[in-house]
Amino acid sequence: MKYVDEFRDPALADRIAARIAAAVQPGRRYAFMEFCGGHTHAIARYGVTERLPDAVRMIHGPGCPVCVLPIGRIDQAIHLALRHGAIVATYGDTMRVPASEGLSLMKAKARGADIRMVYSAADALALARAHPDREVVFFAIGFETTTPPTALVVKQAAAEGLRNFSVLCCHVLTPGAIAHILQAPAGVQDAVALDGFIGPAHVSILIGSRPYEAFARDHAKPVVIAGFEPLDVMQAVLMLVHQVNEGRAEVENEFTRAVTRDGNAAAQALVAEVFALRPTFEWRGLGELPDSALRLADAYAGFDAELRFGLSYHGVPDHRQCACGEILRGLKRPSDCRLFATVCTPENPMGSCMVSSEGACAAHYQYGRFKDIAVVAA
Amino acid sequence: MCLALPALLLERLSADQGRIDLGGVRKTVSLALVPEARVGDYVIVHVGHAIGVLDPEEAAATLALFAQLEAPQAAGEGAR
Numbered sequence: 001m002k003y004v005d006e007f008r009d010p011a012l013a014d015r016i017a018a019r020i021a022a023a024v025q026p027g028r029r030y031a032f033m034e035f036c037g038g039h040t041h042a043i044a045r046y047g048v049t050e051r052l053p054d055a056v057r058m059i060h061g062p063g064c065p066v067c068v069l070p071i072g073r074i075d076q077a078i079h080l081a082l083r084h085g086a087i088v089a090t091y092g093d094t095m096r097v098p099a100s101e102g103l104s105l106m107k108a109k110a111r112g113a114d115i116r117m118v119y120s121a122a123d124a125l126a127l128a129r130a131h132p133d134r135e136v137v138f139f140a141i142g143f144e145t146t147t148p149p150t151a152l153v154v155k156q157a158a159a160e161g162l163r164n165f166s167v168l169c170c171h172v173l174t175p176g177a178i179a180h181i182l183q184a185p186a187g188v189q190d191a192v193a194l195d196g197f198i199g200p201a202h203v204s205i206l207i208g209s210r211p212y213e214a215f216a217r218d219h220a221k222p223v224v225i226a227g228f229e230p231l232d233v234m235q236a237v238l239m240l241v242h243q244v245n246e247g248r249a250e251v252e253n254e255f256t257r258a259v260t261r262d263g264n265a266a267a268q269a270l271v272a273e274v275f276a277l278r279p280t281f282e283w284r285g286l287g288e289l290p291d292s293a294l295r296l297a298d299a300y301a302g303f304d305a306e307l308r309f310g311l312s313y314h315g316v317p318d319h320r321q322c323a324c325g326e327i328l329r330g331l332k333r334p335s336d337c338r339l340f341a342t343v344c345t346p347e348n349p350m351g352s353c354m355v356s357s358e359g360a361c362a363a364h365y366q367y368g369r370f371k372d373i374a375v376v377a378a
Numbered sequence: 379m380c381l382a383l384p385a386l387l388l389e390r391l392s393a394d395q396g397r398i399d400l401g402g403v404r405k406t407v408s409l410a411l412v413p414e415a416r417v418g419d420y421v422i423v424h425v426g427h428a429i430g431v432l433d434p435e436e437a438a439a440t441l442a443l444f445a446q447l448e449a450p451q452a453a454g455e456g457a458r
Contacts, residue, residue: 001401003384012444122424145380148411149427177440202380253437257437258430267411
């Protein structure tokens with residue numbers, strides 16, 4: 001595929017790897033966080049870690065919207081389907097996320113809940129048109145990439161006067177979450193030491209590179225925005241190593257083929273019209289984060305499922321043994337979790353990091369779990 | 379979740395829809411978020427919506443940057 005295959009060329013990967021190895025200063029260690037699950041997946045799938053010098057450690061960030069979705073939000077969606085008899089339309093990624101009482105959307109469906117997997121928000125709207133006698137709720141999750149499509153369908157529903165359509169809005173925002181990772185909660189000494197960030201690829205197409213500038217300045221951490229192909233990730237690591245060596249903390253853009261400083265203005269205007277900032281929102285593993293998520297703006301409150309069905313939010317703690325929280329904060333690796341690859345597998349995930357292929361645990365399970373095990377001759 | 383792929387825009391249809399070719403697969407997506415996209419452009423498609431337009435010159439420049447990187451030990455290059 002054009003614009004994909006070229007960015008996976010192994011010969012070029014060798015060249016960039018050699019450059020990184022030459023740039024790393026003796027005795028210095030570099031810890032970089034890739035915020036996005038898309039990068040986590042690329043790093044695991046293409047063996048990027050194996051091509052990096054030992055001095056460079058990649059830490060997987062919380063940028064997987066499925067992974068940071070707290071149990072309480074899945075419970076709300078299940079509640080809408082089972083108690084209120086609504087058709088709940090959702091992206092396939094959310095179907096297997098564990099919820100309370102051993103349920104998930106998939107298991108709730110088996111119990112008779114009317115849950116429909118959709119590819120696009122527009123499909124959810126089509127369901128509302130096709131079932132005028134039923135309430136149809138779109139369980140909207142995702143970062144800034146997925147938010148504008150939700151805004152489009154809300155506007156479309158308003159224009160058509162569709163009264164049986166609403167949105168359970170769980171859209172979350174990237175810049176605030178990146179800043180939070182560097183701020184340990186009061187009294188807790190668990191902020192991980194990081195030398196720089198690989199910034200989001202597709203999120204940045206929408207929001208541009210500008211929103212990271214204040215962050216890089218205030219926290220004195222370099223940010224390099226990179227595409228989701230393996231060569232993009234490696235080039236970003238090289239750029240970060242150079243910034244660290246030179247004592248710079250700037251926003252640089254490796255993904256210039258798709259990301260500009262100002263981003264997609266049409267999408268930003270749409271999002272600003274349809275959504276408003278939530279004062280606080282719970283992220284799995286990170287807790288309540290201020291100004292980190294969106295709700296529907298007052299002008300579109302009629303389409304807010306939380307208001308329409310009088311839902312209240314109840315936080316639910318994760319499984320006691322599950323290390324998703326620490327993994328999402330970069331404090332543990334998937335293999336440090338006692339549940340990893342024993343009771344927690346992609347087929348039967350206990351924690352959210354094992355659900356999406358972009359989750360740190362699922363990526364390591366799929367591509368890396370045998371690589372640390374020594375080969376023993378029989 | 380944020381997965382998106384570059385696809386060739388083949389045709390603009392009514393109501394902000396467009397026909398795309400994604401590595402040989404043809405489908406209809408929304409172009410409402412990329413009013414500037416023209417037939418022949420590569421658009422980045424995410425959950426049924428084009429969210430951005432690829433800049434071919436920047437793509438070529440990035441690839442050229444990768445290729446120009448001299449391996450520090452040129453002799454070791456043929457070793458793989």
